[in-house]
Amino acid sequence: MSDPLKIVVIGLSLSSSWGNGHATTFRSLLRGVADAGHSTLFLERDVPWYAAHRDMPAPDFCELAYYTGIDDLVARFGRAVVEADAVIIGSYVPEGVGVIDRVAELRPRLLCFYDIDTPVTLANVTGGKEEFLAARQFPLFDIYFSFSGGRVLDRLERDFAARNAVALHCSVDEAYYRCTGEPAKWDLGYLGTYSPDRQPTLERLLIEPARRLPEKRFVVAGPQYPDDIEWPANVERIDHLPPPEHPSFYSRQRFTLNVTRADMIAAGWSPSVRLFEAAACRTPIISDRWEGLGELLPEQEAVVIADSSDDVTSALAMDEDRRRRIADTASEIVLAAHTGRARAAEMIAALRNLLNRRKFPERSPTRGNTRELAW
Incomplete structure (x- = not known):
């Protein structure tokens, strides 16, 4: 040895x-x-x-x-x-x-x-x-x-x-990131610090769907968001969420959103830690599109790719069996290799x-x- x-x-x-x-x-x-x-x-x-x-x-x-x-x-x-x-x-x-x-x-x-x-x-x-x-x-x-x-x-x-x-x-540390079994509180959530180059995607894939679907519940957690952002009434804001609270946060979402920085989209093959954390908690992921994502999580099998607000609203109407299959597939992949x-x-x-x-x-x-x- x-x-x-x-x-x-x-x-x-x-x-x-x-x-x-x-x-x-x-x-x-x-x-x-x-x-x-x-x-x-x-x-x-x-x-x-x-x-x-x-x-x-x-x-x-x-x-x-x-x-x-x-x-x-x-x-x-x-x-x-x-x-x-x-x-x-x-x-x-x-x-x-x-x-x-x-x-x-x-x-x-x-x-x-x-x-x-x-x-x-x-x-x-x-x-x-x-x-x-x-x-x-x-x-x-x-x-x-x-x-x-x-x-x-x-x-x-x-x-x-x-x-x-x-x-x-x-x-991801699988000993900490796991499904807590709590009932869903939000239909779609996002965890991430404010970044100017990510904000347009957040607008397109979360804020606009929230405007279109006032009966559904959304949440954005993370610091440094400017005060002048106009959040719809059905978007809850959490300024800072410490890591011990991440599993509960993911577990209470029906879907979680992954938003990638522009430089990382341009380069490709740059998975955020949030992808692995959410998958370990068995929360289905809606992500923007970038090269290499499908090699980590097969598209539409382990992750939902969204290019537009329409894609997100369609995903949120997904039947429960398919939603669970996507979450389970991603979890199996991440817990085996990431x-x-x-x-x-x-x-x-x-x-x-x-x-x-x-x-x-x-x-x-x-x-x-x-x-x-x-x-």
Whole structure:
């Protein structure tokens, strides 16, 4: 049996799901890593907007620590970086370009990137916007884990000189996301932070159907929606819904809506974590259209594709037997291939494959102050 791996992850947030989807993605993945017997130290920039909304300040599946800036990160956790089997830096990390450069200077055994926003990253870098990753940094990583798969992986290696681009989709923690059995409260719901490029689709696929069907009930949960949006009277608003309440939220919907960002539609093969969460809760999904969706969830068998308001109103009139069949099919697919354990196995296999192809000196035992890292 192979020795357990020691992994350091520097990510946007694990402690707070407020206004981001990274936290739930990392929680599912790293719980799967722990279940497989490996240890992780997650390093998160201590920022006030997440500090004020921490819904998981003390995870039981990894060690979580905070840093105040790049110098603090290197000074306090440099040894952990050097001694780890792999260091994984996530997308949208504050001062990401500087973090990558300083961590690379420490020469970790494996330096990897986990891009949970690949289509947005590529659009930004192509447009000269290097907020958290610079074009020159793609070749620095031994493995470029990508939220998006399909042809996006070819593009990463061909156009951006990434080495070993590997698909690592989001996943769902099946121990938490399951049908609660509660009676339906809403005919159609949506869970997501406000985004200007998603709003027209939300207007077309939820708000307009709500106007047409005043006898039905709708709900939109998520922060940062502008005050000037005119919500129909039958659309309930929930400003923030912490992850522990997600299963109940999904279970009380007859259908849930998936809305994809424009960059991700353009790239394709970029499934939102919300797809997997809803499917695990056996809630039928109505989704906008993008390339690669049918490869994950067969169209009209495990997901309903909607291009227009008419498509949504027709779906809401679906007979109960077909509605349940769609939900059950999606659930079976997701629980077989898209759980945190499944995704962790994919990641660990990629790391081990590269580690086994290289020769490293034996790790020396950790000495000195280990308050931040209990390895």
